[in-house]
Amino acid sequence: MAENSGTGGTGEDAFLAIDWGTTNRRVYRIEGGKVVATERDDRGVKVLAPTDYAAIIAADRRRFGDLPVLIAGMAGSTIGWCDVPYAAAPAGLPDLVANIRRMEGRIAIVPGVSIRGEGASGARADVMRGEEVQLLGAAVSGMVLPDSLLCQPGTHCKWAMMRGGKIASFTTAITGELFALLRGGSVLSAFLGSEVTPDAAFVRGVHEGARRDVAASLFSVRAASVLGDLPEADAASFCSGILLGSDVSVRLEESPGETVFILSDPALGGLYRAAIEALGGSAVLIDSHEAFVAGITAIRKLWV
Template sequence: MVVRMDDAFLAVDWGTTNRRVYRIENGAVVRTERDERGVTAVTDFAGEAAAIRARFGDLPMLLAGMVGSNIGWRVAPYVPAPAGVSDLAATLLRIDDRTMIVPGVSTSTDVMRGEEVQLLGAVTAGLVPGDALLVQPGTHCKWAVMVEGRIADFTTAMTGELFALLRAHGLLAAQLHGEVTTSSAFLEGVVDGKRRDLAASLFGIRAAKMLGTRDDADAAAYASGLLIGSDVAARLAAAPDAPIFILSGPELGNLYTAAIAANGRSAALIDSHAAFVAGILAVGAAIA
C-alpha cells in the first residue's frame, strides 16, 4: 500500500491519554476529532482501528505516537538520530497492508514517539528552518536540535509531570491551586530557576508561606516558573546561537515564550497540529 499526498487516508496522533484522528484528502484535513481514547484506555487496538474507519471512512491508516510503544498496539522500532522523513518512512511497522505505525526516534540516551512527526513536519512545511532548536512543551517536554532538516539530537525534561505531581501530592500541594499565567510571580520563578538549585527553590515556596512573603494565589505561577525556567536555562545554554521555535498551543506556548525572553532570547510559536499534519503527509508521500 502506498499513501501519497493526493490520496485520501486517515492519520492518528495516538498518545498515552489522548488521541486525534484526521481524515486527509488531497493534502488537506477535511475532518478531525480529538478524544480521550489514548493507549492506556484501549485494550483492543484492532477493534479501535475498525471503529475509527467506521466513523471516518474505510481508508488506509497511518498511526503515530505511543500506539507504537510497549503499552500500545505493537512495538515499532526506534530510528537512530540523526533521522529524517525518509528514515521514518523506510522503517514503518506494518500491521497489515492498510495500517502502519510510524517509528519513534532514539539517541544513545533518550527516546521519543509522536514528536518526531511534528518536528519533521515543521521543517517540511517551511514553518521552521532546517537548522533550529525546537521545543515541544508538555508532560514530557522535548527539546530537539534540527540540523539540515533532520532530528540531530534531543533531550526530554519531565517538566510538566513534575508540576502535576507537586500540585497533587506532598508538602506544596495545598498551595499550588492558583492560576498559572505569565505574571510577575511566574517570571520571578523563571529567574530563580536559572540558579539551577531547584530542590531548594521549591522548598522556598513553603518558606514564603510561613514567612508571609508570597501570597498562595501566586504560588502555582511561581512553581511553574521555577520548573520551566530551570528547563529553559539548561537547554538554551546548550544551544547559544540557534533560532528557537515552540511547537505548542498558546497556553503552554506563551509560558515558554516568556521564559525564553527572560533568558534574553526570542522564540516563535508554531501550531503543533499543523506541524503534525505536514509531517504525516511527508511520511505518507515517502512510503515506497
C-alpha cells in the same frame, strides 16, 4: 464529536492519520494535505489492550471512510499495540518511512526516534514517539529553518536540534510531569491550586529556577507562602516558573543565540516563550497541529 465532519472527495491521496498518545488520541481525515475532518477522544494507550486497536480503527473507518491508516505516537510503544523499533538519530523522513511497521488491513505505525547513551562521554539515552512527526513536519513545510532549535512543551518537554532538516539530537525534560506531581501530592500541594499565568510571579520563578538549585528553590515556595511573602494566588505561577526556568536556562546555554521555535498551543507555548524571553532568548510560536499534519502527510507520500 467530529469537527468539520464533511469528508469531501475520495481521492487516492486521502488517508486517516491517528496521533495516539498515552491518555488521548486524535484522528484526522486528510486529503490533499488538508484536514477535512478530525476527532479527539480519551482512548489513549494506557486504557487499551493490544487486542482493542483493530476494533477501534474499524470504528474510525466507519465514521471517516474506509481508507489507509497511518499511526504515530505511543501505539507503537511497549505499552501500545505493538513495539515498533525506533529509528536512530540523526533521523529524517526517509528514516522514519524505512522503519514503518505495516499491520493488517492497510494500517501502518510510524516509528519513534532514539538516542543511545554513551556513558562517560556525557551523552544520555533518550526516546520520542509522535513528536518526531511534528518536528519533521515543521521542517519539511518551512515552518522552521532546516537548522534550528525546537521546543515541544508538554508532560515530557522535548528540545530538539534540527540539522539539515533532520532530528540531529534531542533532550527530554519531565518538567510538566514534575509540576503535576508537586501539585497533586507533595508538601507544596496546598499552595498550588491557582492558575499558572506568565505574570510577574512566574518571571520571578523563572529567574529563581535559572540558578539551577531546583530542590532548594522549590522548597522556597512553601517557606515563602507560610511566611506570607508569597501570595496564594502567585504560588503556582512562581513554582511553574522555577521548573521552566531551570529547563530553559540549560537549553539556552547549550545553544547560545538560537531562536527557539515552540511547537505548542498558545497557552502552554506562551509560558515557554515568556520564560525564554525572560532569560534573554528569542522564541517563535508554531501551531503543533499544523506541524503534525504536514509531517504525517509527507510520510504518507513516501510510504505509498
